[in-house]
Amino acid sequence: MDAANGYLTTNGIIIDDQNRRTMARALSAAIQRASLTLAKLARGEGQDLPEPQAIPFPEWPARAEQAKNDAKRGASDDSLSALVEHWWKEAKAAGRKQSTYESYRNTVAKLVGFLKHDQASSVTPHDIVRYKDHRLQSGASAKTVKDSDLAGLKTVFGWAVMNRRMSSNPAEGLTIKVGKSRKLRSKGFYxxxxxxxxxxxxxxxxxxxxxxxxxxxxxxxxxxxxxxxxxxxxxxxxxxxxxxxxxxxxxxxxxxxxxxxxxxxxxxxxxxxxxxxxxxxxxxxxxxxxxxxxxxxxxxxxxxxxxxxxxxxxxxxxxxxxxxxxxxxxxxxxxxxxxxxxxxxxxxxxxxxxxxxxxxxxxxxxxxxxxxxxxxxxxxxxxxxx
Incomplete structure (x- = not known):
């Protein structure tokens, strides 16, 4: 898995967890084949070995080239903080409440603090799972994490995908089952x-x-x-x-x-x-x-x-x-x-x-x-x- 993560990070590629695991298995198999080949060569048995083949990964834009593209777009446009502001411009015009914007902005700010970076394109589904776990362990209620944190992230990332600012929504499909709290009395004053x-x-x-x-x-x-x-x-x-x-x-x-x-x-x-x-x-x-x-x-x-x-x-x-x-x-x-x-x-x-x-x-x-x-x-x- 570390090798797969290294390749993806080097090339600036974002994929979901399932494809990441598939790629890790492919890399593991390729490394195993390479190890067997090296062992045969070490024993002097390499005369009949086929020519080595490179792993057939697709061509990806170089990291430097991607950085240039990001610079053309404006670095701030690729930040998590900027996504919230861009989303809000549309959401405000559509009648969304200021309080919703403030809630989502605070959620994204907490995510940035947790990840220690503000790069939207680098956020993975695994990052969101870790953030969810972190929030729960920090004392936030399951209802707050579900209805505030995850709801806000899904909305902002979903907007980013629709507007071609991100290739996928890293929060999509993630939820928490909220248990029904005990009712010990009437909710109204006696x-x-x-x-x-x-x-x-x-x-x-x-x-x-x-x-x-x-x-x-x-x-x-x-x-x-x-x-x-x-x-x-x-x-x-x-x-x-x-x-x-x-x-x-x-x-x-x-x-x-x-x-x-x-x-x-x-x-x-x-x-x-x-x-x-x-x-x-x-x-x-x-x-x-x-x-x-x-x-x-x-x-x-x-x-x-x-x-x-x-x-x-x-x-x-x-x-x-x-x-x-x-x-x-x-x-x-x-x-x-x-x-x-x-x-x-x-x-x-x-x-x-x-x-x-x-x-x-x-x-x-x-x-x-x-x-x-x-x-x-x-x-x-x-x-x-x-």
Whole structure:
């Protein structure tokens, strides 16, 4: 195998593991024949031996010539880092999310660090297997390696193959079987947990924290409890995203404000209890723009501000609910769905309120109106907060 690897490396040839093994066997057989021939010659028995034949390998471009071709293309074009950027130019135009790009870029950066080179054409399937094993041994979960690392590499390398930048996808066909994790409790907050969180948020006294972060700790748990929205979606609310629609108050969740899964805006009717709690007074006293974060300019500034605030709000909730088997952020979304089912709210309406994808083609027909959402929200009982 070492001889085969040496020949391939010298000539800059990339092949898969199966062909590499085939070539190694051919080389081994050729070396064995050569050894027998040399032994006969050493014994003076070489008179009747046939003329030696070279191993019939195909002609390959010399390494120097390949280097010249790489230089013409631009050295950076053949790097792993460059592949991600080239892929992103197309993917961004096609509507892929910035967060996906950042995830894939981080994965490739980790691969480069592991391989100790940035040459895309030198990456083999065996390299990806070694990287996968390295990630697992380093503590990354099987789900993360499968759904983040391998998925990202397959996508970027697949794009490179389609665009004639690589001859094959070294990550193709590689996967990990992810076992089902044990479920020790409901994924949503229990009633007593929800009550405790909202009571804690109500009594929160701002210290040295920035005013908007203090406001987030006070109001985001309440908003999530009665909208079923993602924590990040509530953190990126702007003053203009809250409005009165007839007799209902509505929050507008929109990708114009920041990251929204599926990039689809939606309206959520506010529950009477959060209005009674005083959210509208807070809203009216807020300045224009983002009411819970102070992001720097641009999409990246918003994402960073949301991420920072989300981590702090989650840590705040963890002070109340310490059970690691319930997520301090997603626990609200699961609870909202559970309560909605208990109150016999139509699943399509629940999905529309929470921003979940349609379950079939028929659900793409017609709209779940604010009136329909208001009727659903009215079915949700108040949460007892002592």
């Amino acid at each position: 009633d007593q947990e929800a009550s405790a969180i909202l009571k804690y948020a109500r009594s929160f006294a701002a210290g040295r924290e920035a005013p908007k972060l203090a406001a987030a700790k006070r109001w985001v748990p309440w908003l999530c409890a009665f909208t079923g929205a993602r924590v990040g979606e509530m953190l990126q609310l702007r003053k203009e995203d809250v409005r009165r629609e007839g007799k209902h108050w509505v929050v507008h969740v929109t990708p114009e404000a920041g990251p929204v899964k599926r990039d689809e805006a939606r309206d959520v009717v506010l529950h009477p209890q959060i209005i009674e709690e005083g959210f509208l007074e807070f809203y009216e006293n807020s300045k224009s723009g983002y009411i819970f974060i102070d992001p720097k300019a641009g999409d990246l500034g918003v994402r960073k501000a949301v991420k920072t605030a989300r981590n702090k709000v989650n840590a705040f909730v963890r002070e109340v609910v310490t059970d690691p088997n319930v997520d301090p952020s997603h626990g609200w979304r699961h609870r909202f769905k559970t309560v909605g089912i208990e109150q016999e709210v139509a699943m399509r309406v629940l999905d529309a309120i929470q921003g979940h994808a349609p379950r079939n083609a028929s659900e793409d027909y017609g709209d779940v109106t604010i009136t329909a959402k208001a009727k659903a929200i009215a079915r949700f009982p108040n949460i007892k907060v002592g």
